[in-house]
Structure formats: structure tokens, C-alpha cells
Amino acid sequence: MDLVIRATVVFFFIFLVTRIVGRRELSNLEPFDLIMLVVIGDLVQQGITQSDNSVTGAITVIATIALLSVFVAWTAFRFKWVRALTDGDPIILVRDGEVIEQNLRRERLTVEEVEAEARMQQIESIDGIRWAILETDGQISCIPKKS
Numbered sequence: 001m002d003l004v005i006r007a008t009v010v011f012f013f014i015f016l017v018t019r020i021v022g023r024r025e026l027s028n029l030e031p032f033d034l035i036m037l038v039v040i041g042d043l044v045q046q047g048i049t050q051s052d053n054s055v056t057g058a059i060t061v062i063a064t065i066a067l068l069s070v071f072v073a074w075t076a077f078r079f080k081w082v083r084a085l086t087d088g089d090p091i092i093l094v095r096d097g098e099v100i101e102q103n104l105r106r107e108r109l110t111v112e113e114v115e116a117e118a119r120m121q122q123i124e125s126i127d128g129i130r131w132a133i134l135e136t137d138g139q140i141s142c143i144p145k146k147s
Contacts, residue, residue, distance in 0.1 A: 010044050013059050017066045031138075033069075040065060087136040095134035097145065107134055118142045 012062055040062055047055055076083040091103050093114055104111065115125070117140040123129055131143040 009055055010047060010059070010062075014040075014044070014062065017062060036065060036069065090136060091134040093127045093133065093134055093140065094126055094142075097129055099125040099126060103134075109134070114140060 001131045005040075043062065043065075047059075072082075073084060091107060093100060093103055093107075093109065097112070099111055104114070105109045111126070118124075118126065118129055118132065121142045121143050121144075123142050128144055129142050130145045131141075133143075134143055
């Protein structure tokens with residue numbers, strides 16, 4: 001019965017935290033955000049079932065991580081230099097139909113992945129791309145050549 005109560009309390013606390021943090025933050029799962037969700041899951045599990053039976057400890061850790069996440073997002077919004085550290089810069093993958101192999105290798109992307117994204121954006125081939133840019137959120141933006 002104790003496990004049920006602790007799990008219920010932690011469940012509702014996580015629900016509350018997700019509402020406070022906001023949908024925008026939780027809907028844009030960057031790799032760091034995904035890792036943080038896994039870490040929170042592990043911390044919750046430890047707080048519920050491991051030798052640390054402290055719900056207060058689990059809530060404190062979750063609240064701390066959530067507040068730090070909001071603080072980092074706020075500072076990145078407020079200060080460009082922090083945004084550059086947290087988000088990185090867009091990377092050019094294709095320029096005037098020419099693939100920049102060095103950038104593809106650095107980001108562990110294949111030409112086929114760029115071609116697939118171009119097709120999804122109604123561009124027939126790499127030759128038809130003026131710019132293909134890997135955005136900071138992981139999406140590839142393709143700008144077609146003018147006809």
C-alpha cells in the first residue's frame with residue numbers, strides 16, 4: 001500500500017511540474033531533454049522502490065531539475081551567447097546543389113537522409129537545392145533553387 005501512495009504522490013507531482021514547465025518546452029524534445037526525462041524516470045523509480053524511500057527526496061530532485069530546465073531556457077531566451085551554447089548554430093549541408101561532405105560527416109548524416117528530406121519538401125534532387133540547412137532543432141530546411 002505504501003508503494004501505491006508514494007507512486008500516486010509522485011505521479012501527481014510530475015503532472016503538476018509538466019503543467020508549470022509548459023507545453024512548448026515539453027513538446028520540443030531535443031536530445032538533452034530526452035536524456036533529462038530518462039534521468040527523471042530513474043530518479044522517480046529510486047524514490048518509489050529503491051532503498052531511498054523518500055518521496056520528499058524524489059520531489060526535491062524533480063523540482064530542482066524542472067527549475068533548472070526552466071532557468072536554462074529563460075537564460076537562453078534572454079542572452080544570445082547562452083543560446084549559442086545551449087542550441088548551437090545551424091549547419092549548411094548543401095550549397096547550390098553541392099553537398100558539403102565535411103558537415104555531413106560531422107553531424108553523422110548521409111546524403112540519402114538529405115535527399116529524403118528534400119523530397120518531403122517537394123525538391124526532386126540535391127541538384128535542385130540552393131541551401132539545405134540542419135537547424136538547431138534537428139530538422140533539415142531545404143530552399144530550392146529558383147527556376
